Each structure stands twice: as structure tokens, then as C-alpha cells.
Amino acid sequence: MEQQLRTVRESQAERSEIIFPGDTNSLGNLFGGKLMQFIDLVGAVAAYRHARAILVVTASMDGLDFVAPVHVGDLLILKASVNRAFRTSMEVGVKAMVEDPKTRALRHVSTAYVTYVAVDGTGTPVPVDAIVPETEHEERRYADALRRRESRSGEVKRKREMRKQLAEDWHV
Numbered sequence: 001m002e003q004q005l006r007t008v009r010e011s012q013a014e015r016s017e018i019i020f021p022g023d024t025n026s027l028g029n030l031f032g033g034k035l036m037q038f039i040d041l042v043g044a045v046a047a048y049r050h051a052r053a054i055l056v057v058t059a060s061m062d063g064l065d066f067v068a069p070v071h072v073g074d075l076l077i078l079k080a081s082v083n084r085a086f087r088t089s090m091e092v093g094v095k096a097m098v099e100d101p102k103t104r105a106l107r108h109v110s111t112a113y114v115t116y117v118a119v120d121g122t123g124t125p126v127p128v129d130a131i132v133p134e135t136e137h138e139e140r141r142y143a144d145a146l147r148r149r150e151s152r153s154g155e156v157k158r159k160r161e162m163r164k165q166l167a168e169d170w171h172v
């Protein structure tokens, strides 16, 4: 099937959360793992919208930075956009921010780059459409996504080899 061009805007996703005590540690700060879950979910929405596939799966999450803590009662806003689509995979950038309800000013708390792969009903990767960046920011993210993919690919190969070894040598 011929690859079409899709804009970043078409698939952008946003999620809002109010942080409750059940998701925080004894200091009243949001657990990192919970924030990763929110990041993964909002990123997956952008990837689904772009891929228009039956399913997208998370292949990796990298460049994950917890810049500042998120406190109980905070209004957390997460924004996700597809930085670049490759053959079957897409790099989605997610930015998490806390909104001041009085001024609506946003404070940056976390950023991550998540790679999703579009798959069919059997879990086999399927091709996705290409992204056409429209703005200066989108062009920068598009170029950066290729650089990150190149540095990631060596690591993906290295991990594949390591997994083969582990399957043979792994002892609990």
C-alpha cells in the first residue's frame, strides 16, 4: 500500500489528570512509574491516530527526564505528538506540565520519547504513513527523531544479542 503524508496536528493528543494521594509517595509527590503510565497512554493515543492501525505497541521509552516533582492536588497536563514515522515505528514526544489553576501558567515536569510500532492482529509490524512537518518546531523534532533513531538502533542490536546470551545463561 502506498505511504501517504500526514501532518503532526492530525494525531496530537492531550490528557489531563488531577493527582490524588493514592498515586503519591510519603512526601506527597507523584510516583515516577505512574507518570510513565500517563506518558505511555497519551503517547499511544497519538500513535494510534497517526497509524490508524488495529493496534500499536510500545517498543521503547527513552530520553525520560523527571525535571521537577508533581505534588498531590496538582493539575497535570500531558501533550503528545508524533515527531517522525519510519517504516512501522513512530517516535512520539511527550511533554508533561503542571498547570497553575489561577494563572493557567504551565511548569514543565517531564519529557519522554516513546517508540510505538503498529501491528496487525497477529502482532506483526505493519507499515505506517509518513509525517510531514509543517512548523519550525516540528521540523527540528523531525530531524532530531532521526538522530535519536540512529543512536537507538545500535543499542537495540546490542540488546538483541544480549537477550540471546541471557536465554542460554540465565540462572535465577
Ligand SMILES: CC(C)(COP(=O)(O)OP(=O)(O)OC[C@H]1O[C@@H](n2cnc3c(N)ncnc32)[C@H](O)[C@@H]1OP(=O)(O)O)[C@@H](O)C(=O)NCCC(=O)NCCS
Pocket: 057, 058, 059, 060, 086, 087, 088, 089, 090, 115, 117, 119, 123, 125, 152, 156
Ligand atoms: C515492538 C515489536 C513489535 C518489534 O518486533 P520486531 O520483531 O523487533 O520487529 P522488527 O525487527 O520488524 O522491527 C519493527 C520496528 O520496530 C522497531 N523496534 C524494534 N525494537 C525496538 C526498540 N527496542 N526500540 C525502538 N524501536 C524498536 C524497529 O526499528 C522497526 O522499526 P521500522 O519498521 O520503523 O524500521 C516486538 O518487539 C514486540 O511485540 N514487543 C513487545 C511490545 C509490548 O508488548 N509492549 C508493551 C510493553 S509491556
